[in-house]
Amino acid sequence: MTIRHLKIFIAVAETGKMSLAAKKLYLAQPTISQAIHELEEHYHTKLFDRLSKRLYITETGRELLEMARNTVRAFDDLELRMENCTRTEHFRIGATVTVGSCLLPSLLEDFRQGRPLVDTFSFIANTAVIEEKLLRSELDAGIVEGVIKSPDLISIPMVEDYLVLACSKDHPFASLTSFQPSDLEGLDFVMREKGSGTRALFEDYLQANHIQIRCRIEAPFPEAMKHAILSNHCMAVISVRLIEEELQKGTIHMLPHPEHAWNRTFNLVYHKDKILTDSMLHLKNLLLQYRRPEVW
Helix, strand or coil: CCHHHHHHHHHHHHHCCHHHHHHHHCCCHHHHHHHHHHHHHHHCCCCEEEECCEEEECHHHHHHHHHHHHHHHHHHHHHHHHHHHHHCCEEEEEECHHHHHHCHHHHHHHHHHHCCCCEEEEEECCHHHHHHHHHCCCCCEEEECCCCCCCCEEEEEEEEEEEEEEEECCCHHHHCCCCCHHHHCCCEEEECCCCCHHHHHHHHHHHHCCCCCEEEEECCCHHHHHHHHHHCCCEEEEEHHHHHHHHHHCCEEEEECCCCCCEEEEEEEEECCCCCCHHHHHHHHHHHHHCCCCCC
């Protein structure tokens, strides 16, 4: 039994004649007769009484007619919705917390202006989560600052960024213009959560220089990190893009790494089997406009 069988049955029930149903559906009359015969055999029941060359729907036929109409209506609605879905392009962009805080809002607006008919969805999480969602095809593209581990993902450096050592204007380090790795020993820090590319880069640096710090606060959001810097006397290693406003106001003091060891890039990431659509290429071109931070 198929949707075609139900549509033929409805036409026969509504017209009362095989010939009229055939004309309505632009089908041959034997095709109509065969479909009704197949339905009756499938359900082991008679759907029409045939009296004096006319058809009269049975009680069982009336029950089927109501359900058939609902089924066909639902199927037609499904077809229409799917047709609209395939007509509209959906583009899902994942961004890490740093990217989502300093880059994504203006990037999405620029993307919307360039591709106004594309339905966009954005998701913000740390690098590890974005990587997992790309692998599960839950995102079409990602913009991350962390290292991508899977060989199934392509990662292209696109936007330059660098981390700085940040402290409040009242912190002892606020009078310094430079620092050595050993200067960080034992200091209080606010850190990003595990899985963050920012945290991974800083922890690798600490391990390479045999430095121990005290993680006093773990914060997954830039605003929480800035509050910890300003109110809790914590230091932080943070993207310079996230504290541009505070640097202009003079409420936060920054110390760039003297050897540029914290320079990094935001990378465009997608699955190696992903088709490069016009939307993907447009996103790639837009990222080039954000290449350097203002305080580079």
